[in-house]
Each structure stands twice: as C-alpha cells, then as structure tokens.
Amino acid sequence: xxxxxxxxxxxxxxxxxxxxxxxxxxxxxxxxxxxxxxxxxxxxxxxxxxxxxxxxxxxxxxxxxxxxxxxxxxxxxxxxxxxxxxxxxxxxxxxxxxxxxxxxxxxxxxxxxxxxxxxxxxxxxxxxxxxxxxxxxxxxxxxxxxxxxxxxxxxxxxxxxxxxxxxxxxxxxxxxxxxxxxxxxxxxxxxxxxxxx
Amino acid sequence: xxxxxxxxxxxxxxxxxxxxxxxxxxxxxxxxxxxxxxxxxxxxxxxxxxxxxxxxxxxxxxxxxxxxxxxxxxxxxxxxxxxxxxxxxxxxxxxxxxxxxxxxxxxxxxxxxxxxxxxxxxxxxxxxxxxxxxxxxxxxxxxxxxxxxxxxxxxxxxxxxxxxxxxxxxxxxxxxxxxxxxxxxxxxxxxxxxxxx
DNA sequence: GATCCTTATGCAAGTGGTTGCATAGTATTT
DNA sequence: AAATACTATGCAACCACTTGCATAAGGATC
Numbered sequence: 001x002x003x004x005x006x007x008x009x010x011x012x013x014x015x016x017x018x019x020x021x022x023x024x025x026x027x028x029x030x031x032x033x034x035x036x037x038x039x040x041x042x043x044x045x046x047x048x049x050x051x052x053x054x055x056x057x058x059x060x061x062x063x064x065x066x067x068x069x070x071x072x073x074x075x076x077x078x079x080x081x082x083x084x085x086x087x088x089x090x091x092x093x094x095x096x097x098x099x100x101x102x103x104x105x106x107x108x109x110x111x112x113x114x115x116x117x118x119x120x121x122x123x124x125x126x127x128x129x130x131x132x133x134x135x136x137x138x139x140x141x142x143x144x145x146x147x148x149x150x151x152x153x154x155x156x157x158x159x160x161x162x163x164x165x166x167x168x169x170x171x172x173x174x175x176x177x178x179x180x181x182x183x184x185x186x187x188x189x190x191x192x193x194x195x196x197x
Numbered sequence: 198x199x200x201x202x203x204x205x206x207x208x209x210x211x212x213x214x215x216x217x218x219x220x221x222x223x224x225x226x227x228x229x230x231x232x233x234x235x236x237x238x239x240x241x242x243x244x245x246x247x248x249x250x251x252x253x254x255x256x257x258x259x260x261x262x263x264x265x266x267x268x269x270x271x272x273x274x275x276x277x278x279x280x281x282x283x284x285x286x287x288x289x290x291x292x293x294x295x296x297x298x299x300x301x302x303x304x305x306x307x308x309x310x311x312x313x314x315x316x317x318x319x320x321x322x323x324x325x326x327x328x329x330x331x332x333x334x335x336x337x338x339x340x341x342x343x344x345x346x347x348x349x350x351x352x353x354x355x356x357x358x359x360x361x362x363x364x365x366x367x368x369x370x371x372x373x374x375x376x377x378x379x380x381x382x383x384x385x386x387x388x389x390x391x392x393x394x
Numbered sequence: 395g396a397t398c399c400t401t402a403t404g405c406a407a408g409t410g411g412t413t414g415c416a417t418a419g420t421a422t423t424t
Numbered sequence: 425a426a427a428t429a430c431t432a433t434g435c436a437a438c439c440a441c442t443t444g445c446a447t448a449a450g451g452a453t454c
Contacts, residue, residue, distance in 0.1 A: 001440065002292040009299045019402050032294035039441065041404060064402035064448065083303035087293045087311050089318060092357075095199040096284045097229035101350050102206045104343040106280035114284050121286060130383045137381055146301040148377035149368065153298050156364040158382040160289075163360060167353040171346065180345035184334055185355040186327045198410065216432050236411065238434060259420070260431055 003043050004052070006033045008071055008079045011053060015070035018044050031129060031157025044069060052078055100171055108175050115175070119168045126161040129154060200240050201249070203230045205268055205276045208250060212267035215241050228326060228354025241266060249275055297368055305372050312372070316365040323358040326351060 010016075010024055021044075022037045035043075044067075047053045052075035055067040071079070096118060103111055136143060136151040143151065173179050207213075207221055218241075219234040232240075241264075244250045249272035252264040268276070293315060300308055333340060333348040340348065370376050 002290075002295060003440085005292070006295050009295055009302075012299070012302065017402075018404095029295075029298065032289065032291045032298070034288035034290060036442075037402090038404080038443090041402095042441090045404095060402090062450070063400095066402060079299075080302060083296055083299065084307045086314070087296060089315070090291055090293075091231035092229065093199070093231060094229045094287055095202075096287075097350050097353065098199060098203050098206055098226075099280055099284060101226065101229070101347055102209070102276075102280065103346045105206075105209065105277060107277075110281045117283070118286070126383075133381060133383070137379075140379070143377055145371070145375065148371055149300045150298055151377070152364060152367050152371065153294050155367070155378070155382050156294065156360060159360040159363065159386070160357075162382075162386050163353060163356040166356070167349060170349050170352070174342070174345055174349065178342065180340055180348070181352070182334075182337070184330060185352050185359075186323075186330070189356070189359050200410085214432075215434095233412075234432090235413085235434080238432095239411090242434095257432090263432060 002082075003033075003035055003039060004047060005079060005082045006035070007040065007043055007047065008052065008075050011069055011071040012076065012079065015068060017066040017068055019066065021069075029153075031125075031160065032153055047075070051075075103171075103175070112172070112175055115168055115171060119165065119172070122161045122164040122168065126158065126165065129158045129161060133158065199279075200230075200232055200236060201244060202276060202279045203232070204237070204240060204244065205249065205272050208266055208268040209273065209276065212265060214255075214263040214265055216263065218266075226350075228322075228357065229350055244272070248272075300368075300372070309369070309372055312365055312368060316362065316369070319358045319361040319365065323355065323362065326355045326358060330355065 006025075006029075007021060010021055010029075016024070018037065018041050022035070022040050025033060025035050025040070044053065044055075048055060048069075051072055053069050054072050055069040057065060058068050059065045096114065099106065099111065099114070132154055133151075136147065136154070139147070170181055173181075203222075203226075204218060207218055207226075213221070215234065215238050219232070219237050222230060222232050222237070241250065241252075245252060245266075248269055250266050251269050252266040254262060255265050256262045293311065296303065296308065296311070329351055330348075333344065333351070336344070367378055370378075
C-alpha cells in the first residue's frame with residue numbers, strides 16, 4: 001500500500017496537519033493520488049505508531065486544536081527504501097466505460113446526462129491543471145530537475161483529462177448523431193509525435 | 198460497486214464460466230475493467246444468491262467440472278437500472294507517479310529500472326490494443342452503433358497507454374539527459390485537434 | 395434565526411479486494 | 425523424471441477503503 005508513502009512524500013516536502021494533507025491531496029497532487037480525510041487520519045495514526053512521523057499538538061483558541069506532523073529520520077529512510085522497490089501496476093476500473101461499452105442496453109437520454117456531467121468535470125479539471133502549468137512555463141529553462149520532474153507528472157494529468165474529454169465528445173457525437181470516428185488512433189498519435197519533434 | 202454489473206455486461210454478451218470471465222477481463226476489456234479470479238468467483242456466488250444470474254453444472258471428464266453462468270431476467274433489469282444511475286467519479290492513484298513526483302529523493306538508477314519495466318508493459322499493451330483496433334477499422338463504415346461505441350472505449354485505452362508511454366519517455370529523457378520538454382501541453386493537444394477536424 | 399461552509403479530528407461498522415493456500419487432472423517444456 | 429502452465433473452483437484471513445455519524449466553534453449566506 002502506498003498511501004503511507006504518498007503521505008511521507010507530502011510531509012517531506014512540507015510538514016502539516018491531517019487536514020492540511022487532505023487539502024493538498026485534493027488541490028495539489030489530485031491528478032495522481034487521492035485520499036479521503038478518514039483514510040488520512042487513520043494512516044497518520046499508523047505512521048505515528050511506526051515512528052515514521054512525529055507530531056506536536058497545537059492548541060488553538062479560535063479553531064479546533066491540531067496535530068502538526070513531520071516526517072522522522074526513520075520515515076525518510078523507509079521512504080527511500082520504498083522508492084527503490086519495484087512498483088505494482090495499478091489496475092484500472094472505470095464504471096463509466098463499462099456503461100459506454102454496454103451503451104446499446106441503456107436509455108440514450110440517461111446516458112447522455114451522465115456523459116455530460118463527466119465531460120464538465122473533466123473540462124474543469126483540465127482548466128485547473130492548465131492553470132498550474134503556467135507556473136512551470138513561466139520559469140522556462142530555470143526549472144530545477146526536481147521541478148521539471150513534477151511538471152512531467154502534471155503533463156500526465158493534463159493528457160489524462162484530455163483523453164477523457166476526447167472520449168466523451170466522441171461518444172456524444174455517436175449517441176446524438178450516429179457519426180463514428182474513422183481515423184486510426186495510432187496513426188493520429190504518431191503523426192503528432194513526429195510533428196512535435 | 199460495479200464488479201457485479203461488469204460481470205452482468207459480460208454475461209449479457211455471452212454466457213460462460215467464472216474462468217471464462219476472468220479470461221475476458223484480462224484479454225478482452227482489460228483496458229477499462231480488471232478483476233482477479235477470487236473476486237469473480239465470490240461475486241458470482243453473490244449474484245447467484247440474488248438470482249441475477251443462473252448456472253448449470255457441466256461435468257467434464259478431461260477437465261475440472263465447471264459452472265456455466267448466464268444472466269437472468271432479473272439480472273437484465275438490474276443492469277438496465279444501473280445504467281441509468283449516476284456514476285461516481287473513480288479516484289486515480291498511481292504509486293509510480295508518486296515516485297516520479299519524489300524522484301529527487303530516489304536513486305536515479307533504481308528509478309530508471311522501474312520506469313523501463315513500466316514502459317515495456319505499456320508498449321506491449323499498446324501493441325495489443327492496436328491489434329484490436331484493426332478489427333474495427335477493417336469494417337469501416339459497416340460498424341453498428343454498438344460496435345462503434347465499443348471501438349470508442351478501445352480508443353480510450355489506446356490513448357491511455359500512449360499517455361503513459363509519452364510520460365515515461367519524457368521522464369527517461371529528464372533523468373538521463375536532464376532535458377526538459379518546453380512545449381505547453383494544451384497548445385500541443387489543441388493543435389492536434391484542429392488538424393484532425 | 396436557521397442553515398450551510400470551513401477548519402479540525404475521530405470512531406464504528408461494513409464492504410470491497412488482496413494474499414496465500416488447497417485441490418486436481420492434462421499438457422507442455424526442460 | 426521433474427517442473428511448469430493451463431483449466432477450473434474455492435476458503436480463510438487479512439488489509440484497504442467507504443459510509444455514516446459525532447463533536448465543536450467560527451463565519452457566511454439566506
């Protein structure tokens with residue numbers, strides 16, 4: 001399980017409370033890791049028991065008290081060891097793609113509704129990520145190796161959203177107008193690759 | 198949970214045993230749903246208890262006996278109802294992207310190894326899917342709505358693999374040569390969109 | 395004034411999914 | 425002759441994750 005390690009990565013970058021972490025998962029690195037607050041609090045407890053993180057209680061008068069976590073030396077070496085380990089391939093499961101695969105069994109109107117809802121969500125995400133991209137682009141060649149690597153994960157997120165948008169738009173066209181795309185995917189993709197070189 | 202419904206979709210298309218289903222998840226629709234054989238057998242039991250599927254025992258002399266499952270009328274209407282329901286957004290979690298995000302903490306050599314292993318896997322998958330694509334392309338305009346919709350889910354799979362390949366190649370370049378890609382993602386993607394119209 | 399949102403943490407119960415093991419015959423490879 | 429792979433199903437224990445609830449105080453909205 002890697003939630004442990006995802007948390008360690010975040011705490012290594014910057015210490016913070018469980019609440020902070022849940023915000024950073026949502027707003028920061030949501031394009032490759034997501035976790036609910038319950039998961040985070042449970043995991044932080046385990047991490048503290050294992051001495052991979054330490055925390056101090058910060059009492060606040062205006063707001064609820066919080067636990068300020070930071071990674072420990074043991075946590076750092078556990079993280080380093082994990083980075084070395086082989087990584088399991090994550091399995092992908094998409095209920096929406098199951099539905100689209102079985103679209104002929106469904107009421108087209110109801111499917112279109114779900115499709116549009118998703119399309120809007122992916123467009124919003126894409127816009128968000130493109131906003132983040134400008135941070136890296138503004139710095140141009142001045143990107144450190146570390147920043148450049150982080151930019152690459154963001155690019156992955158952008159392409160991921162774009163993929164969904166294209167898929168959903170194609171499905172929309174098919175469901176409403178019966179038009180089906182003819183151009184082979186690979187040709188299209190490699191063409192693009194050659195151009196951008 | 199949608200494993201139930203993914204199984205129903207497969208059985209609606211064609212009845213078969215638990216073993217058959219696990220093959221079809223792996224080799225057929227693996228680009229949007231995956232399930233282990235333990236999961237499938239457990240789920241088939243539940244589905245049979247709920248009367249959404251029926252089975253008959255087929256005794257075989259040369260091979261182990263098997264249970265031949267097929268979807269029931271109740272299963273069909275449950276499936277139809279599910280297709281109408283709103284679909285939750287699946288959360289994405291990729292341990293490899295966490296590692297790449299934190300690449301500066303890792304031994305570059307060990308990371309490269311993982312990266313190449315994954316790159317090979319995604320290239321193999323892409324090749325497999327492109328093989329499947331020719332099935333649809335050969336039929337050209339003769340595709341039924343049903344087939345066309347299935348083709349779209351495959352296109353999604355192709356783009357998904359392509360995205361990983363590009364990401365991993367870019368990371369490889371960065372880790373080995375320190376070169377970082379400069380072209381903004383969105384411009385690149387939209388440019389392609391205009392061309393293909 | 396009531397309701398909702400944000401900050402901040404947590405428990406308890408349940409469901410979904412993984413890991414490891416077990417069985418058993420045939421076929422293929424070393 | 426031995427080891428591995430394929431067909432075929434399943435149990436038991438465990439781990440990961442979700443759902444629903446609870447508390448608590450401030451600020452914003454209706």
